[in-house]
Amino acid sequence: MIEPKDATDATRKAQAELAAQLPADDGADFALAHRGFVGTIPDGRIMTADGRTVWDMSLYDFQGDGPCPDTVNPSLWRQARLNREHGLFEVTPGVYQVRGFDISNVTFIEGDTGLIVVDPLTSAECAAAALKLMRQHRGERPVSAVIYTHSHVDHYGGVRGVISDADLAAGLEIIAPEGFLKEAVSENVLAGNAMTRRAMFMYGSILPRGPRGHVDCGLGKAVSLGSVGLVPPTRSICKTGERLTIDGVEIEFQVTPGTEAPAEMNFFFPQFGALCMAENCTCHLHNLVTLRGAQVRDAKAWSWYVDEAIDLFADKTQVLFASHHWPRWGKGAARGFLKQQRDLYKYVHDQTLRLANHGLTGPEIAEQLALPPTLAAEWHTRGYYGTLSHNTKAVYQRYLGWFDGNPANLHKHPxxxxxxxxxxxxxxxxxxxxxxxxxxxxxxxxxxxxxxxxxxxxxxxxxxxxxxxxxxxxxxxxxxxxxxxxxxxxxxxxxxxHPRAPSPFPRPGAAGQVRNLPVEQLLDSLSVRLNGDKAGARTFAFDLAFTDTGERYGLSVENAVLRHTPGKAEPGAIPVRLTREVLVALALKETTVAAAVDAGTLAVDGDAQGLGELFELMDVFDFWFEIIC
Known part of the structure; x- marks a missing residue:
């Protein structure tokens, strides 16, 4: 095992120079991060039922009160120490957050009879531990509803830790912004294998915790390692100004598409004077495109929606909280924070395009652009997660694409x-x-x-x-x-x-989200797995009838393209009867068409060989594909 090395003289010099340029630290953020603390669990440690650790804050004990190590950027070290705070916190009476049990926060709103759960973390084990802690200190209450603020997995993946099938059967509502399911599937299923592999790099999942390894994600400590699932929403919020009353709690919504996520929303609780800004305003410069990969976000729209939130809610807001980091208390503090966050994204947008219109390319703009002194003086505008460097390139890409106009770069060698x-x-x-x-x-x-x-x-x-x-x-x-x-x-x-030994077989990643997808999204996910080279000129046509959901889809292949059509099939399509669960098992290659026919869980009115051949044309992605070479 080759151990990590010390910081070089050049690195120590760079750390000292950066430390000398940082804003003054009056300790205010540390006070905010600890304010309202109620209690926590020992070491913030969370285990699975079989004893596997999925979360352990004691791994970060090295981030105590000592000096910043030479191997850590001093600004990131400060953010890492702020993100060490963990446990249950009172935001305002009736509104509580559990922070430091995952990279994101889960928020509990006390209703007349139960709890509204906002953003149930990444994994079920961590969400369940957070709910248990809330009940320990605030009394036993059922979950009355769940709200997903947006379509990123750390805000819905742990939902099975706070609700059950019985809750859903009883009509428990899951509320999300319009387009949530489409965008969640787009990121985490259609591009899921590549994105999740890159996310291991982005979040330091395999790095040791320590001053020469992972110290913090900037957005939060790390991503939890428990069971990830997806339960589709039962209600979509489609327009700004929409209001709901849930368990006696009134909520006013603002939809913010194309901001931090393609489907996202902010919302206000009038009776608490509490504004949730989802992930649109957190204590850093966020990503306009993430290193794990995602659609490029619209910095101009992002700024506009923050400005709209100021108009809609700022005069009524007594406390502002978000899906990451710590709240801001007081009307003035909330408004000032929102204004600076608004201008941060607008500045990056406007100045990138100004320089692009002077003929500079993305990398050239990234080297030149700096924040104005008023924004640079704030801690919450620093690049702990997104950076000016890759955000300016994201703006350039959104407007002008990957090509910089230089014909030498038009068709470069791989x-x-x-x-x-x-x-x-x-x-x-x-x-x-x-x-x-x-x-x-x-x-x-x-x-x-x-x-x-x-x-x-x-x-x-x-x-x-x-x-x-x-x-x-x-x-x-x-x-x-x-x-x-x-x-x-x-x-x-x-x-x-430490090169990884090659494998003769693909090593697929987790399938937790696929198991809960509706039929249409399952069929959509198969389209990106069809091996076009192998399919070639072959054609298939099936008429799928789902006996459990009552749905019918035509499934066909022509021109090496897999298509699914709700409600109708191609003329002469072979009838097939199955359940959604059987389709999941086929998609994950946990069974074969022949085995399902033998088991009586799938019926084909004709020759089943063609359907079997179609599923044999589906690629199995190797999660451990090489990135660095």
Whole structure:
């Protein structure tokens, strides 16, 4: 096992220079983060029923009151210490949050008879622990409703920890913004394998916790490792101004599509004077495109919706809380925070386009753009999660695309082919490594990483190249203010130093969300798994009748494209009778068509071989595909 290394002199110098430029710290954020503390559980440790740890805040005990280590950016160290606060907190009488049990917060609103649960975390175990803690201190109350603020998994994945099938059968409502299910499936199922693998880099999932490893995500401590599920909403909020009364609690909604998530909403509780800003205003600069991958967000719309929230709610707000970090109390503090967050995203948008219209490209803008002094003086505008660097590139991409206009970049070689040519240009592997080592010794880690990357892709087995690349990425990680940048760099270094043995078979990821998808989304997910090369000119047509849901879909393949059509099928389509659960099992390759026919859970009015052949054309994605080489 190759251990992480110390900070170099160049890194220590960079940390000191950054520390000298940080805003003054009066301790106000630490007071806000602890305000309203009610209680917690020992070490913030949460286990599965079989004894596996899914969350453990004691792993971050190294972030005590001591000085910042040289291996951690001093600004990120401060944010990490703020995110160590964990337990149940009173936001205002009737409104409580559990923070520090996952990367996100879960909020409990006390109604006349029960609890409205807002954003039930990433995993069921953590959500259940949070609900248990709430009940321990505030009394036994049933869950009367669940609200998903938006379509990211850390705000719905733990829902099975707070509700049961019996609750759903009894009519418990799950409320979400319009388009929630479509967007949740788009990110976490259609692109789920690639996005989840990249998320391991972004959140440091396999890094050791410590001053040379994962310290914080900026947005919160880390992502929990428990059971992830998805229960579709029963009610959608479609327009701003819509009001609901749930368990005696009135809620006024503001829909904010295209902001931090494609489907997102803020809402206000008049009787509590409490404004929930979802993930649209949190204590940092957020992402306009995430490193794990996502649709580029609309910075202009984001700013506009925050401005609308000010008009709608600021004069009535006594406390502002969100799905991450800590609240702001008082009308003036809430309004000031909203205004600065509003202007933060508008500034990044406007100034990126100003420079683009002068002819600068995305990377050039990223090197030049800096916040104005009024925004730079605030802690909550710093790049602990998103950064100015990749957010300016996101704005550029949204308006102008990936192509920068230079025809030399229109059809570049892929990394492996380009790598071979660059190594030859450098005079061979040893000559390239010599130049890269000189750059490393000079503290130019960005250039070291760039040139050694060519050799790593040209020859992934070259351990000298891999180890030098790892050393460069490690120092870049130590210097990063952004938690995701740090985790990406350090995870890359870890995988370079410890290559994973190849597998002859795909190693699929978790299937928890797929199991709960409605039929239409299940069929949609199959379309991106059809291997077009193998399908070729083959055609299929089936008429699927779902005996449990009463739905009917035509399923066909032509031109190597899988299509599903509700309510009708192609002429001559072969009738098939099955349940949604059988479709799930087929999709996850937990059974075969032949086995389901033999078991009597699937009936085909004709030759079942064609349906079996279709499912054999479905790829199984390997979660552990290589990223760094």
């Amino acid at each position: 990394p492996t082919e380009a790598g071979r040519r660059y190594v030859e240009l450098a005079g061979g592997p040893e000559a390239l490594l010599a130049k890269a080592r000189a750059a490393f010794d000079a503290g130019d880690y960005r250039w070291t990483a760039e040139i050694v990357n060519h050799l790593v892709f040209a020859d992934p087995a070259n351990m000298d190249a891999r180890l030098l690349q790892a050393d460069a990425l490690e120092q870049l990680g130590y210097q990063s203010e952004s938690g995701p940048w740090r985790d990406f760099y350090l995870t890359g270094a870890l995988e370079l130093r």
